[in-house]
Amino acid sequence: MQSLQAKASQWSGVSQDDAFSIDQTNLFQKVGLQTFINLSTNFYTRVFDDEEEWFRSIFANSKKEDAIRNQYEFFVQRMGGPPLYTQRRGHPALIARHRPFPVTHRAAERWLHHMQQALESTPDIDADSKDRMMNFFRHTAFFLVAGDELKSPNQQPPCKHGTSNQLSM
Amino acid sequence: MQSLQAKASQWSGVSQDDAFSIDQTNLFQKVGLQTFINLSTNFYTRVFDDEEEWFRSIFANSKKEDAIRNQYEFFVQRMGGPPLYTQRRGHPALIARHRPFPVTHRAAERWLHHMQQALESTPDIDADSKDRMMNFFRHTAFFLVAGDELKSPNQQPPCKHGTSNQLSM
Numbered sequence: 001m002q003s004l005q006a007k008a009s010q011w012s013g014v015s016q017d018d019a020f021s022i023d024q025t026n027l028f029q030k031v032g033l034q035t036f037i038n039l040s041t042n043f044y045t046r047v048f049d050d051e052e053e054w055f056r057s058i059f060a061n062s063k064k065e066d067a068i069r070n071q072y073e074f075f076v077q078r079m080g081g082p083p084l085y086t087q088r089r090g091h092p093a094l095i096a097r098h099r100p101f102p103v104t105h106r107a108a109e110r111w112l113h114h115m116q117q118a119l120e121s122t123p124d125i126d127a128d129s130k131d132r133m134m135n136f137f138r139h140t141a142f143f144l145v146a147g148d149e150l151k152s153p154n155q156q157p158p159c160k161h162g163t164s165n166q167l168s169m
Numbered sequence: 170m171q172s173l174q175a176k177a178s179q180w181s182g183v184s185q186d187d188a189f190s191i192d193q194t195n196l197f198q199k200v201g202l203q204t205f206i207n208l209s210t211n212f213y214t215r216v217f218d219d220e221e222e223w224f225r226s227i228f229a230n231s232k233k234e235d236a237i238r239n240q241y242e243f244f245v246q247r248m249g250g251p252p253l254y255t256q257r258r259g260h261p262a263l264i265a266r267h268r269p270f271p272v273t274h275r276a277a278e279r280w281l282h283h284m285q286q287a288l289e290s291t292p293d294i295d296a297d298s299k300d301r302m303m304n305f306f307r308h309t310a311f312f313l314v315a316g317d318e319l320k321s322p323n324q325q326p327p328c329k330h331g332t333s334n335q336l337s338m
Contacts, residue, residue, distance in 0.1 A: 003258070004259060004260075004262065004265070004266075005258055005259030005260075008259060016256070016257075016259060017256075019259070020252065020255055020256060020259075023252045023255070023256075083189065083192045086189055086192070087185070087186075087189060087192075088185075089172070089174055090173060090174030090177060090185065090188070090189075090308075090312055091173075091174075091261075091263050091264075091309065091312055092260075092261075093173065093262065093263050093264045093265070093312075093316065094260050094262050094265075095260075095262045095264065095265035096173070096262070096263075096264035096265055096316050096319060097173075099319060139259075140260065143259060143260055143262075147262065147265050150265060150268060
């Protein structure tokens with residue numbers, strides 16, 4: 001089976017190296033907490049107001065303020081800041097926590113469209129940081145699409161889980 | 170639905186704060202790369218030689234050297250060192266990557282038994298660091314048990330996935 005990260009690179013067009021170029025610098029120190037809060041607020045305002053009902057409905061059971069906080073706490077932690085997300089909620093476990101949501105290719109592209117707009121509306125982030133962040137977001141979005149397919153691999157009945165060789169711990 | 174991290178705390182007996190006390194210091198700087206390699210080598214030697222066949226068989230499709238490398242690269246990264254795991258394999262996605270394995274309460278306890286022994290056989294780690302690491306391991310093991318149950322929540326047929334409110338991104 002092709003690995004999660006290989007699928008993510010193929011579908012996103014973003015190499016593993018580019019996706020994790022966020023680790024070559026400390027974006028939290030550059031950007032700061034308030035700007036991450038602003039970015040996530042801008043992003044979820046777009047999402048919850050999306051004219052595309054199919055996408056907006058994915059978030060129908062989420063509270064906007066919870067979604068914003070979960071997102072910026074994860075971003076802060078992942079990009080070099082304090083471990084706000086883990087202190088409150090434990091391991092990110094990105095794929096498992098997205099399990100309730102239909103993370104399709106189309107949904108990933110819509111998510112990225114809103115995030116691109118949100119980044120463009122956030123002047124306090126320099127161009128190099130925006131590039132690194134978009135690469136990370138794009139690769140991660142398709143990593144989650146790959147993870148979503150674990151729910152029903154190869155269109156088999158969803159009870160049949162394929163095994164793979166992905167021991168991490 | 171009770172959250173993953175609440176189940177992890179309840180079943181492990183380790184609070185969220187104690188589990189992530191590894192983030193209050195830099196264990197990688199204290200312990201160093203070679204000691205992490207030694208720890209994981211010691212651990213997986215015990216696992217692959219386990220007299221309990223039911224536990225040993227969980228790893229039957231894994232190569233010992235891959236299991237060792239995946240583990241110590243994750244530990245190094247998670248405990249303050251360079252992001253070795255992510256550079257090679259992407260997001261840890263702990264629950265999803267453990268999906269092929271039956272992470273039961275009993276398997277978690279056996280894993281922890283071997284890790285406790287491996288830590289006790291590794292003199293280069295000070296007692297305080299060992300305590301922090303065991304708390305992290307214990308909480309994480311039961312976080313993965315909670316994640317494993319997502320495969321078939323409440324003993325319902327495994328096709329029926331409960332929804333929950335765990336948006337993280």
